[in-house]
Amino acid sequence: MTKPFLKWVGGKQQLLNQYDQLFPKTFDSYFEPFIGGGAVFFHLQQKGITGNIRLSDSNEELINAYRVVRGHIDELIAMLKFHQENHSKGYYYRIRELDRLPIKLNHIERAARTLYLNKTCYNGLYRVNSKGQFNSPMGSYKNPNIANESVLRQASEALQDAFLMSGDFSGVLNWAMRGDFVYFDPPYDPISDTANYTGYTANGFDDKDQFRLWVLFRDLTNRGCYCMLSNADTELVRDTYKHFRIETVQARRAVNSKAGKRGPINEVVILNYDN
Numbered sequence: 001m002t003k004p005f006l007k008w009v010g011g012k013q014q015l016l017n018q019y020d021q022l023f024p025k026t027f028d029s030y031f032e033p034f035i036g037g038g039a040v041f042f043h044l045q046q047k048g049i050t051g052n053i054r055l056s057d058s059n060e061e062l063i064n065a066y067r068v069v070r071g072h073i074d075e076l077i078a079m080l081k082f083h084q085e086n087h088s089k090g091y092y093y094r095i096r097e098l099d100r101l102p103i104k105l106n107h108i109e110r111a112a113r114t115l116y117l118n119k120t121c122y123n124g125l126y127r128v129n130s131k132g133q134f135n136s137p138m139g140s141y142k143n144p145n146i147a148n149e150s151v152l153r154q155a156s157e158a159l160q161d162a163f164l165m166s167g168d169f170s171g172v173l174n175w176a177m178r179g180d181f182v183y184f185d186p187p188y189d190p191i192s193d194t195a196n197y198t199g200y201t202a203n204g205f206d207d208k209d210q211f212r213l214w215v216l217f218r219d220l221t222n223r224g225c226y227c228m229l230s231n232a233d234t235e236l237v238r239d240t241y242k243h244f245r246i247e248t249v250q251a252r253r254a255v256n257s258k259a260g261k262r263g264p265i266n267e268v269v270i271l272n273y274d275n
């Protein structure tokens with residue numbers, strides 16, 4: 001089974017069973033403009049995508065990691081094995097601070113750093129400060145699997161034909177055509193001001209971005225694209241998309257330090273098609 005090679009907050013692995021009933025039966029090209037850990041893409045790729053594949057995200061380090069997994073898998077695995085052998089608290093913080101120092105890593109070293117930090121940091125939480133510097137503390141994993149060779153090689157295989165771009169989600173508008181499928185998994189509309197996590201990028205994701213996304217969803221609908229969008233079950237989301245089909249799914253809550261608040265939570269999936 002092809003799986004995400006990164007832990008990603010909001011990862012959709014746990015929802016794939018419920019999503020299977022919601023994907024369009026057939027489509028041409030596939031677009032995923034908030035790729036994150038890529039759970040939905042890897043799942044669909046395994047079932048077979050026949051058209052072009054365009055994956056993007058505004059997180060440049062993330063897209064760099066995808067490109068390196070696609071094109072330089074052997075060098076990447078060798079570097080990850082080195083990180084694995086040297087892993088310790090001191091080593092973690094030395095590697096973490098590399099984006100604060102005036103030295104340049106090459107793209108393979110950068111990807112290895114991102115994957116190493118992702119597998120060893122607290123909760124796999126990719127968090128950057130306002131300068132875009134990685135600032136998650138170290139997690140307390142006993143034996144983190146830093147160089148998971150089989151997962152990485154399968155992901156590399158699955159990515160061979162994918163176009164990978166970093167940038168804002170609105171770029172989809174330049175490429176998607178009638179009959180294509182666009183799956184959106186944006187940072188969620190916050191259930192309360194503090195409840196949700198939008199720190200994946202230095203810019204965050206606010207109401208204006210949610211609104212821009214709705215405009216794009218509508219434009220792609222007019223163009224004849226199949227669109228599917230995951231979001232939190234909030235009044236704002238339900239009201240914004242009230243003219244579209246809205247399905248409810250049940251998710252496990254991921255980011256909550258209080259164990260008592262980790263029970264299932266409703267999320268919505270917005271669709272502009274029947275299937």
Ligand SMILES: C[S@@+](CC[C@H](N)C(=O)[O-])C[C@H]1O[C@@H](n2cnc3c(N)ncnc32)[C@H](O)[C@@H]1O
Pocket residue numbers: 008009010011012013033034035036037038039040056057058059167168169170185186187188200201204205209
């Ligand atoms: C909820 S996560 C996606 C999770 C993914 N579906 C998975 O299964 O792992 C949201 C993603 O949106 C990206 N993002 C935030 N703002 C963005 C923007 N304006 N344009 C494109 N991507 C953005 C973040 O970097 C993050 O990877």
